[in-house]
Amino acid sequence: MYHPLFFDERRFQENLVSNRSKLSVFRDAIQAANTQFDNRFLEGEQVRRLINERAGFIDRILHYAWQQYTWGTDIALLAVGGYGREELHPHSDIDLLILLSSEISEQQKDSIERFVAFLWDLNLNIGHSVRSVEECVEVAAEDITIATNLLECRTLEGNSHLQQKLKERIKEKQIWPSKVFFRAKWDEQIQRHSKHNNTEYNLEPNIKNAPGGLRDIQTIAWVAKRYFGVQRMYQLVGKNSLLTESEYNILTKGEELLWKIRYGLHYLAKRSEDRLLFEHQRQLAELFGYKDNEENLAVEQFMKRYYRVVMALQELNDVLLNYLDETILKADQPDTIEIINDRFQIHNDNIEVRNRSVFRETPSALLEIFVLMGQNPEKIQGVRASTIRLIRDHRHLIDEDFCKQRQNTDLFMALMRTEKSLVTQLKRMKRYGILGRYLPEFGRITGQMQHDLFHIYTVDAHTILVIKNMRRFSHPSAEENFPVAAHIVKRLPKIELLYIAGLFHDIGKGRGGDHSEIGAAIALQFCELHNFNKRDSNLIAWLVRKHLLMSGVSQRQDISDPEVIHNFALEMGDQLHLDYLYALTVADINATNPDLWTSWKASLIRQLYLETKRALRRGLENPVDKQEWIEECQRSAMEKLKNRGFAAEAIEQLWKNYSDDYFMRETDSDIVWHTQAVLNHQSDEPLILIRKPHSRGFESATQIFIRSKNTDNLFAAIVTTLDALNLSVQDARLYDSRSGYTNDTFYVLDENDQPLGDNAERIEKIRETLRVELSQLDDDYPEIIQRRTSRQLKQFSMPTRTSISNDINTGNTVLEV
DSSP states (O other), X not given: OOOTTTOOHHHHHHHHTSSSOHHHHHXXXXXXXXXXXXXXXXXXXXXXXHHHHHHHXXXXXXXXXXXXXXXXXXXXXXXXXXXXTTOOOTTOOEEEXXXXXXXXXXXXXXXXXXXXXXXXXXXXXXXXXXXXXXXXXXXXXXXXXXXXXXXXXXXXXXXXXXXXXXXXXXXXXXXXXXXXXXXXXXXXXHHHHHTTTTOSOBSSOBTTTSTTSHXXXXXXXXXXXXXXXXXXXXXXXXXXXXXXXXXXXXXXXXXXXXXXHHHHHHHHHTSOOOBOOHHXXXXXXXXXXXXXXXXXXXXXXXXXXXXXXXXXXXXXXXXXXXXXXXXXITTTSOOOEEEOSSXXXXXXXEEEESSTTHHHHOTTHHHHHHHHHHHOTXXXXXXXXXXXXHHHHHGGGOOXXXXXXXXXXXXXXXXXXXXXXXXXXXXXXXHTTSHHHXXXXXXXXTTOOXXXXXXOBOHHHHHHXXXXXXXXXXXXXXXXXSHHHXXXXXXXXXHXXXXXXXXXXXXXXXXXXXXXXXXXXXXXXXHHHTTOOHHHHHHHHHHHHTTTHHXXXXXXXXXXXXXXXXXXXXXXXXXXXXXXXXXXXXXXXXXXXXXXXXXXXXXXXXXXXXXXXXXXXXXXXXXXXXXXXXXXXXXXXXXXXXXXXXXXXXXXXXHTTSOXXXXXXXXXXXXXXXXXXXXXXXXSSOEEEEEOOOBTTBOOOEEEEEEEEOOTTHHHHHHHHHHXXXXXXXXXXXXXXXXXXXXXXXXXXXXXXXXXXXXXXXXXXXHHHHHHHHHTTTTOOOOOOOOXXXXXXXXXXXXOOOEEEEETTTTEEEEEO
């Protein structure tokens, strides 16, 4: 197994008997081998050969290390786990089992301690256990992981009969029967996938444990080896129909790509690393020869290939696990058959074709099967393995002519109107390669990376999640988390239009140009092909074109300005467009990255929706008069203050120093709160008010109002202090007054993106810290906080960009950063 170019065994033996220290002899050999392996990897040598030969080289190192100590005849050194399979990446664990026939002797104990210490001194990543045959049997019976490792053990040194004895004892004890073993490994996979959001499309995937990763391949191998009693996967080709030749090729080619990436990760990180982090993605793309082009970055091309490979592996994982389920878990169950129609039947809760020529004779059945599953989710749990294979073998029949046939467009729309399991079926269609063929534009975004600061999923995974969020709005639980959206979806006249807008909203990405405009054009083509009326077609295209508008206006414009609301209402035109766009916007943001949906952003979008709704009811021909708005706000606040005993003269004297912006942007209740506190504040020290959200019972952000003398660097001092207090500023409203004071309102969230709770001690600390810092501002300007740039943020270095423009309507100069 070992390669003579990097391990001169004869010289190694000569050095061992020389006066050189044994430790240095071993270290030199390992270093030379590592250098050779790395060079061969960089030169593009086949990775399977590299990891097999690395395992072989370590076999020889362990052979000579073992010979340095006294052992006796009733002990053996076994390789287990991945090393047992003769697979070893640069920094993978070298898992060893020291196996004894009975209890350990003092001599063996001493040798084991010195042997293991020597291996650690060589900086080898050793994972070891010391057990007798009976101890192995006992722990394997309790721990599925240990039982799995023993499936692939091999003897390196010592008494080879001990391994055979161990296998015989495990067989005698009937440890982990096939059914129990399979169920345990399948449950293990389900738990592992759930930790990765059940998607192979995270933007920083774990190539070992995520869906479609190396562990999925190993799970199939473990179960198959356990059940069929084979040692190599190629022995399963044609065996009881488990693996076809083409499936074996998909498995081995996919495994080789993942191995190549994993080897590269270990090489770059200089340690064991299975996460394909952003910084490694760029380096690997360059290492593997990808180049930027007009449409995609090199890293996006590399990651697209990765995602498509793991999707194929996940599809194959489905087929093989379903087959093993039918063969192992349900082998003893009586067959129950329920005929659906001439083409399909339900066989033990799974749908299958009634004959192998169904898809060839009736290609429309490639869509019909998903419609049937969507319409009967209680009866149909999944697809029989043989039918998944037939889908895969016949999906090439979905061509341009297929997509134009009325029966097929009707079937697809029937699926989009499915009431219970639309998302499940779309995921299945995507995984089995049907969705990307029926919608070629969707096929283009499958595996399309979004290399930015916001998205954590690929475009196709994000799109499916958008539709999933839309479906969630109709669930009772949504009334608490998404009250407006939950109310809206119940009254949308055609909910399927929302789903289709979600399906197409990002479909134009990766083509260059404005993806919203590109997507709108694609959506119109889809609508024409699927016989939508003009009104519905235009609505879907409009939603795709405008899907970023609502979040942009709510977060980048002053939505307390009646003119902003009026202009946005003009874009909407009517309540129907506003309702659809609101539901799409909320679903989109929550599918981009759950961390982006804070209570503050929710309140901004909700406020924009409600204010626009009022504007539409009032009529677009009747915009709000700003002066009337200001006067009404002052009148309402004045009445409340007078009821609290404040004199009108004192209030007016204070307010005459304030600009109109203050009365336009602040609510009458906030103006009352501020004014009352200012009139009661008989000091030149900064006035600091803090209170919890009060926006109609919904969470938003904590308000901090600061009245202070207007001095240089005041704003920088405030936000620096808030940052030091682990508060993030969501919005800041700054108002200078003619009296030389500034009145500023800050909306903040805590480190968990939540408003401050009822912790009086923390609130008082915030107030006191701000008071001290602002009182000393003339003498002691607070040091700007230097925060460590996050690992992800470093990968998206962008220069600061600013623009300055004059707003003719308001007479303000607008600075945008």
